[in-house]
Amino acid sequence: MAQKPSIPKGTRDFGPAEMAGRNYIFDTIRSVFRTYGYAPIETPSMENLSTLLGKYGDEGDKLLFRILNSGDAFSHINYNDFKVDGTEDCYNSKALSLKVCEKGLRYDLTVPFARYVVQHQNEISFPFKRFQIQPVWRADRPQKGRYREFYQCDVDVIGSKSLLNELELVQMVDRVFTLFDVRVCIKINNRKILTGMAEICGFPEKVVDITVAIDKIDKIGLEAVEAEMIQNGLTQEAVEAIRPVLQLSGTTSEKIAVMRDLMGGKSASGIVSETGLKGLDELEELFSLIDAADISHEVEIDLSLARGLNYYTGAIFEVKAKDFAIGSICGGGRYDNLTGIFGLPDMSGVGISFGADRIYDVLKGLDKFPSEVTSSTRLLFANMGEAELRYLIPVARALRERGIACEIYPESSKLKKQFDYADKKTIPFISINGETEVSESKVNIKNLSTGVQSSFDKNDIDGVLAFLA
Amino acid sequence: MAQKPSIPKGTRDFGPAEMAGRNYIFDTIRSVFRTYGYAPIETPSMENLSTLLGKYGDEGDKLLFRILNSGDAFSHINYNDFKVDGTEDCYNSKALSLKVCEKGLRYDLTVPFARYVVQHQNEISFPFKRFQIQPVWRADRPQKGRYREFYQCDVDVIGSKSLLNELELVQMVDRVFTLFDVRVCIKINNRKILTGMAEICGFPEKVVDITVAIDKIDKIGLEAVEAEMIQNGLTQEAVEAIRPVLQLSGTTSEKIAVMRDLMGGKSASGIVSETGLKGLDELEELFSLIDAADISHEVEIDLSLARGLNYYTGAIFEVKAKDFAIGSICGGGRYDNLTGIFGLPDMSGVGISFGADRIYDVLKGLDKFPSEVTSSTRLLFANMGEAELRYLIPVARALRERGIACEIYPESSKLKKQFDYADKKTIPFISINGETEVSESKVNIKNLSTGVQSSFDKNDIDGVLAFLA
Numbered sequence: 001m002a003q004k005p006s007i008p009k010g011t012r013d014f015g016p017a018e019m020a021g022r023n024y025i026f027d028t029i030r031s032v033f034r035t036y037g038y039a040p041i042e043t044p045s046m047e048n049l050s051t052l053l054g055k056y057g058d059e060g061d062k063l064l065f066r067i068l069n070s071g072d073a074f075s076h077i078n079y080n081d082f083k084v085d086g087t088e089d090c091y092n093s094k095a096l097s098l099k100v101c102e103k104g105l106r107y108d109l110t111v112p113f114a115r116y117v118v119q120h121q122n123e124i125s126f127p128f129k130r131f132q133i134q135p136v137w138r139a140d141r142p143q144k145g146r147y148r149e150f151y152q153c154d155v156d157v158i159g160s161k162s163l164l165n166e167l168e169l170v171q172m173v174d175r176v177f178t179l180f181d182v183r184v185c186i187k188i189n190n191r192k193i194l195t196g197m198a199e200i201c202g203f204p205e206k207v208v209d210i211t212v213a214i215d216k217i218d219k220i221g222l223e224a225v226e227a228e229m230i231q232n233g234l235t236q237e238a239v240e241a242i243r244p245v246l247q248l249s250g251t252t253s254e255k256i257a258v259m260r261d262l263m264g265g266k267s268a269s270g271i272v273s274e275t276g277l278k279g280l281d282e283l284e285e286l287f288s289l290i291d292a293a294d295i296s297h298e299v300e301i302d303l304s305l306a307r308g309l310n311y312y313t314g315a316i317f318e319v320k321a322k323d324f325a326i327g328s329i330c331g332g333g334r335y336d337n338l339t340g341i342f343g344l345p346d347m348s349g350v351g352i353s354f355g356a357d358r359i360y361d362v363l364k365g366l367d368k369f370p371s372e373v374t375s376s377t378r379l380l381f382a383n384m385g386e387a388e389l390r391y392l393i394p395v396a397r398a399l400r401e402r403g404i405a406c407e408i409y410p411e412s413s414k415l416k417k418q419f420d421y422a423d424k425k426t427i428p429f430i431s432i433n434g435e436t437e438v439s440e441s442k443v444n445i446k447n448l449s450t451g452v453q454s455s456f457d458k459n460d461i462d463g464v465l466a467f468l469a
Numbered sequence: 470m471a472q473k474p475s476i477p478k479g480t481r482d483f484g485p486a487e488m489a490g491r492n493y494i495f496d497t498i499r500s501v502f503r504t505y506g507y508a509p510i511e512t513p514s515m516e517n518l519s520t521l522l523g524k525y526g527d528e529g530d531k532l533l534f535r536i537l538n539s540g541d542a543f544s545h546i547n548y549n550d551f552k553v554d555g556t557e558d559c560y561n562s563k564a565l566s567l568k569v570c571e572k573g574l575r576y577d578l579t580v581p582f583a584r585y586v587v588q589h590q591n592e593i594s595f596p597f598k599r600f601q602i603q604p605v606w607r608a609d610r611p612q613k614g615r616y617r618e619f620y621q622c623d624v625d626v627i628g629s630k631s632l633l634n635e636l637e638l639v640q641m642v643d644r645v646f647t648l649f650d651v652r653v654c655i656k657i658n659n660r661k662i663l664t665g666m667a668e669i670c671g672f673p674e675k676v677v678d679i680t681v682a683i684d685k686i687d688k689i690g691l692e693a694v695e696a697e698m699i700q701n702g703l704t705q706e707a708v709e710a711i712r713p714v715l716q717l718s719g720t721t722s723e724k725i726a727v728m729r730d731l732m733g734g735k736s737a738s739g740i741v742s743e744t745g746l747k748g749l750d751e752l753e754e755l756f757s758l759i760d761a762a763d764i765s766h767e768v769e770i771d772l773s774l775a776r777g778l779n780y781y782t783g784a785i786f787e788v789k790a791k792d793f794a795i796g797s798i799c800g801g802g803r804y805d806n807l808t809g810i811f812g813l814p815d816m817s818g819v820g821i822s823f824g825a826d827r828i829y830d831v832l833k834g835l836d837k838f839p840s841e842v843t844s845s846t847r848l849l850f851a852n853m854g855e856a857e858l859r860y861l862i863p864v865a866r867a868l869r870e871r872g873i874a875c876e877i878y879p880e881s882s883k884l885k886k887q888f889d890y891a892d893k894k895t896i897p898f899i900s901i902n903g904e905t906e907v908s909e910s911k912v913n914i915k916n917l918s919t920g921v922q923s924s925f926d927k928n929d930i931d932g933v934l935a936f937l938a
Contacts, residue, residue, distance in 0.1 A: 005520060005584040005811045008572050011513030013585055015592065016599070019509045035869035037846040037876035037894075040488045044480035044618050045514065045574075045604060046534075051474060065515075067574070068535040070608050074565050079548070096543050103477050105514075105536070115474040116482055123484065125893035127879055130485070135514060139539050149513055162879035164858065171866065292859040293866060342474045377506040389633065390761040397640065397762060400504035407506035410596055410631035424594035425506075 010142030011149045016376065018360075024373045025180075025359055026133055026153065032175045033131040033155050036168050041130045043112040045137075046103040053104075055111045055341065057310075063138045065148075066101035073100040105137035109154045109353075110338070117158055118342035126159030147357070156351025158338070163282060166315045166334065167289040169352045173319055173330055174295045176354070181368050183322040184329070185298040189305035190283050191312045191333070193259065196276015197245060197303075200267045201238035210234070211306040214246065218304075222246055241269040245303060252287050255301050256280055282314055298322070311335045317352055324362045329355050378468055379406040379429040379445065380422045382415060391438045391458075392431075398461050404468060422448065429468055479611030480618045485845065487829075493842045494649075494828055495602055495622065501644045502600040502624050505637050510599045512581040514606075515572040522573075524580045524810065532607045534617075535570035542569040574606035578623045578822075579807070586627055587811035595628030614826070625820025627807070632751060635784045635803065636758040638821045642788055642799055643764045645823070650837050652791040653798070654767040658774035659752050660781045660802070662728065665745015666714060666772075669736045670707035679703070680775040683715065687773075691715055710738040714772060721756050724770055725749055751783055767791070780804045786821055793831045798824050847937055848875040848898040848914065849891045851884060860907045860927075861900075867930045873937060891917065898937055 007013060014022060030040070046067055053061055077099065082091040106112050109132045117124065133153045140146055155172065157165045170186055177184045198207035209232040217225050225246065226239045244262055248255050261267075263276035283301065290299055305316045307328075314334035321329055332352030339347045363369050379399070381392050392408055399406050407427070409418045415432070422430050431445045437455075445467055446453040456463045476482060483491060499509070515536055522530055546568065553559040575581050578601045586593065602622045609615055624641065626634045639655055646653045667676035678701040686694050694715065695708045713731055717724045730736075732745035752770065759768055774785045776797075783803035790798055801821030808816045832838050848868070850861050861877055868875050876896070878887045884901070891899050900914045906924075914936055915922040925932045 005588045006517065007513050007520075007584075007588075008515050008517055011515060013513065013589065014511040015589065016508035016510060019511060023509070031872075032869075034845065035872065035874050037874055039485035039845050040492070041485060042483040042488060044476050044482065045606070046477050046480060046618065048475065048477055051476075062539065066537040068537060068566060068570055070531070074560065074563075077560075079560060091543065091546075091548060094543075097537060101537055115476075119474045119476070120482065120484065125890060127890075129876070137514070149515065157879070160879040164852075164877060164879045167862070175870070289859070289862070292862045294863065376503065376508050383633075390758070393636070393758070393761045394763060400501075401644070403500075403504065405504050405506055407598070408633060410626070410629040410633045421594055421596075 008148070010140070010147050012147060020373050020376065021360055021363065021369050022151075022356065024369060025356055025363070026151075028179050029153055029176055029354055030131070030133065032172050032179070035175075036129070036172055038129040038131045038155055038157075041113075041116065041132055042134060043106070043109075043116055043132070045105055045135070047106055047112055047115065049098070049102055049104045051115050051342075052107060052111060056107055060107060063140055064107055065105040065137045065139050066097060067103045067105065068100055069102055106134075107138060108136050109134060109152045110156075110351075113154070113156060113158075114338045115342055117347065118339050118344045121344060127157050127165075128159055129155075129157045131155040145357070151356045153354040153356050154351055155353075156349055158347055158349030161348045163286050163289060163315075165350050166286050167293060169317065169332065169350065170286075170290060170295060170299065171293055173317075173352065174297050177319075178296055180359070180363060182324075182362055182366060183297065184319050185300060185322055186295075187300055187302035187305055187318045187320065188283070188286065189302055189316040190279040190314055191309070191316060192275045192279025192282065192314065193263075193303065194279075194306065194309070196263045196273035196279055197242055199273035199276060200241050200262060200269055200271045201234060202241070202269055202271060203234055203238055206232060206234065208306075208309055210242070211304070211309065215304040215306050217246060237268060241267040241271070243268075248303065252301055253284075256284050256287075279314075286315065307331050308333050308335075311338065313337070313348075315350060321362045321366075324365050326358050326361060329358045329362060331355075377405045377407050377425055377427045379404065379431060380418070380425075380427045381406065381408040382418045382430060382432040383409040383412045384432070384434050385412045388433055388435075388438055392433065395443055395458050399464065402461060402465060404465065477617070479609070479616050481616065489842050489845065490829055490832065490838050491620075491825065493838060494825055494832070495620075497648050498622055498645055498823055499600070499602065501641050501648070504644075505598070505641055507598040507600045507624055507626075510582075510585065510601055511603060512575070512578075512585055512601070514574055514604070516575055516581055516584065518567070518571055518573045520584050520811075521576060521580060525576055529576060532609055533576055534574040534606045534608050535566060536572045536574065537569055538571055575603075576607060577605050578603060578621045579625075579820075582623070582625060582627075583807045584811055586816065587808050587813045590813060596626050596634075597628055598624075598626045600624040616826070620825045622823040622825050623820055624822075625818055627816055627818030630817045632755050632758060632784075634819050635755050636762060638786065638801065638819065639755075639759060639764060639768065640762055642786075642821065643766050646788075647765055649828070649832060651793075651831055651835060652766065653788050654769065654791055655764075656769055656771035656774055656787045656789065657752070657755065658771055658785040659748040659783055660778070660785060661744045661748025661751065661783065662732075662772065663748075663775065663778070665732045665742035665748055666711055668742035668745060669710050669731060669738055669740045670703060671710070671738055671740060672703055672707055675701060675703065677775075677778055679711070680773070680778065684773040684775055686715060706737060710736040710740070712737075717772065721770055722753075725753050725756075748783075755784065776800050777802050777804075780807065782806070782817075784819060790831045790835075793834050795827050795830060795834075798827045798831060800824075846874045846876050846894055846896045848873065848900060849887070849894075849896045850875065850877040851887045851899060851901040852878040852881045853901070853903050854881045857902055857904075857907055861902065864912055864927050868933065871930060871934060873934065 052064055082096045084092055135149050136152050137149050194207055194211050198204045198210050213225050213228040229239050260280050263273045265272040305318050312333035313336040316333040318328045319330035330352055334350035336348045396406050396408055429445055441458045443456050443458050454467050521533055551560040551565045553561055604618050604620050606618050663676055663680050667673045667679050682694050682697040698708050729749050732742045734741040774787050781802035782805040785802040787797045788799035799821055803819035805817045865875050865877055898914055910927045912925050912927050923936050
């Protein structure tokens with residue numbers, strides 16, 4: 001029954017080398033989360049479909065991976081129940097799939113987190129600071145850089161409206177990319193300002209159209225953006241009210257000052273947007289906190305940031321690498337009513353998600369993985385036969401108990417083969433000990449890259465450690 | 470659209486406290502695996518059903534969670550293709566489910582590992598030492614201690630027949646439970662000896678019946694075991710040939726000596742079992758290596774160990790906690806042909822799996838989780854208002870960059886509320902700083918369990934670290 005084995009399209013195996021890089025990323029991010037008092041949680045891979053359906057729009061519902069209730073789910077089905085009236089062999093596929101599938105694989109970590117908070121609200125002490133690093137699944141068409149299974153790495157605090165939380169997200173991003181030695185730009189927007197822009201235009205219902213158009217300004221230029229807005233039903237007057245925002249320049253406080261004038265009634269329309277002014281207050285306070293925190297990376301206002309328009313209500317974040325062309329590598333924002341869908345209203349939260357796959361590509365592309373990440377085993381003891389093997393077992397054990405990863409080659413094969421093994425695993429030190437070393441209670445160790453060799457008493461573990469360091 | 474949220478039966482949420490315990494277990498096990506030169510891999514959660522089906526027996530096939538190809542998989546179905554001949558509305562459910570489901574969630578880590586080795590054989594340098602810590606899914610009826618989603622924690626080496634590998638598994642178990650401070654007994658058997666026992670009885674085909682009967686000897690006694698074997702079709706003579714094995718006592722070498730006589734033709738049947746003798750050679754060599762390695766925990770031969778009879782071909786392992794009543798907490802063995810099912814024959818391997826859920830119960834039951842595992846945030850800075858907050862941001866940052874997990878309470882709420890938060894999160898230190906501290910550039914810190922309080926210059930991070938240690 002030999003088969004040619006393969007894995008489903010859009011999924012991946014991670015071998016030891018990729019795992020080393022991925023673990024470096026996750027461990028670094030996790031360690032930063034922890035220093036800010038965020039604690040890990042995990043939720044099940046499968047959620048009830050009732051938890052997932054309707055949370056990601058119609059398109060999202062189609063991208064949910066549904067799980068058959070059991071291997072023989074179909075034998076319990078009465079197909080007549082699903083027959084479309086007046087047909088002979090036509091069945092209601094949506095109803096049929098809901099009958100045989102009650103569970104689905106999680107699509108993101110946000111909805112399960114909201115579900116978790118509501119379900120466990122009596123055990124949680126708010127503000128609740130959690131992070132979650134787990135895979136999610138989407139039945140998307142697989143293509144380059146888009147997978148059907150991938151890890152998300154989310155950090156959120158829920159139950160606090162303080163902008164200190166926004167600051168700490170910025171600080172965590174700052175620290176993570178300092179540790180990665182990657183230059184980034186942290187872009188910040190505020191949903192209330194986007195609402196304000198639509199309001200001062202006189203088209204509050206067109207906030208999405210307006211934002212989508214503005215988002216293109218770098219690519220297509222001011223005139224084309226204005227043309228698009230008019231095509232979308234805005235008047236010339238509305239476009240003029242908004243124009244100064246599109247031409248914004250200068251420092252953060254200069255930008256805020258211009259916008260404050262516009263939202264305050266000094267635009268072409270003369271309309272005042274209270275929401276827009278509130279957004280500016282938030283942005284101003286956040287930037288004042290950012291000043292106090294001495295952030296190492298570039299932080300800037302970007303009014304074209306338009307992610308999560310359906311649920312973000314305050315700050316919107318996005319992070320881009322400065323020296324590597326790839327989309328955003330982190331993103332997030334504040335949501336005022338995430339848990340409302342599960343019956344717990346008025347829980348404001350803010351969070352950010354790190355894109356592990358893209359960060360991996362950035363670190364690899366910029367050659368930023370530390371060299372110790374790629375090597376695993378530090379020392380290979382060659383296997384010279386039964387007596388030598390028994391001699392080495394306690395030596396290897398002592399090194400391992402001091403944290404050194406070492407291996408004894410399991411067979412007494414030709415030395416060439418054993419060296420090849422060390423070479424392929426990029427093991428930097430080898431130890432070859434024959435009858436002489438055994439009789440003299442010595443251990444010989446050679447640095448394979450420098451060629452330097454040294455001999456130690458077999459109990460001189462400190463000496464060996466120093467040589468391997 | 471408020472819903473009462475819940476999760477599917479047999480699945481679990483892990484909150485911060487459980488995660489801390491689980492991470493302690495995984496981190497400890499992982500660190501030991503690494504010192505022995507084992508490297509991590511990860512495989513996709515979903516495998517093609519063709520990879521999974523038929524690998525776990527008929528019962529296992531039923532327990533696979535199948536994944537619908539897409540949300541609207543049913544709309545592409547021509548039901549006539551699945552109609553059972555001569556019926557009007559009866560469909561072949563097995564064929565129908567294979568049509569709409571091509572993928573399934575992995576059932577264990579062993580089959581995906583075999584698939585991985587075959588698929589990537591040209592990239593791997595053998596012997597290949599890998600560990601894998603990932604969830605698996607089984608559509609079992611949920612019950613106490615049995616989950617539909619649970620982590621497995623497997624360590625295997627493939628491509629080496631050396632018994633040094635068996636020794637290293639024993640050493641890793643020994644080290645892990647030393648680090649956990651839990652006394653265990655490591656039980657070892659060998660499939661070839663079980664085969665040998667059936668052979669010297671004259672009933673080589675009854676190896677499973679014989680083993681199952683022997684397994685009960687502690688519970689039901691010698692006579693009842695012999696009666697069961699006779700009920701299973703063994704003759705009185707066969708039972709007598711095997712009796713000395715059931716009465717085995719003394720040291721490991723005494724036990725091996727008695728069995729060597731029996732397998733060598735000195736049993737009541739006079740039959741010689743070459744396979745049995747081979748198994749004794751292996752067991753003897755392994756115990757000689759174990760002697761050389763100075764194992765801290767109890768290691769014993771247990772001929773009643775009968776796990777994995779369908780695939781294990783050499784050593785069989787099982788680990789039990791000595792001071793806590795629970796089933797086996799680790800198990801494994803050697804398999805000579807795991808990758809044969811995927812077209813790569815003659816790849817011998819040996820591995821062991823740590824039962825994380827049971828180990829969690831043992832550590833919890835014996836109160837063996839180190840106290841630092843349960844606490845996360847070390848220090849809470851109370852929030853006394855805007856000016857104090859800005860003063861504290863750089864102090865908190867400096868501590869975090871030195872690895873201290875600290876939080877600034879996000880709102881300037883009443884102190885009572887802030888203390889409650891510290892209490893619920895079991896944060897051991899609190900820092901309250903008002904106008905005076907700010908003007909004097911001081912930071913006050915109080916140890917909440919001893920009541921000891923101290924004041925530091927805000928730049929004296931070393932002093933603060935020492936106080937928090």
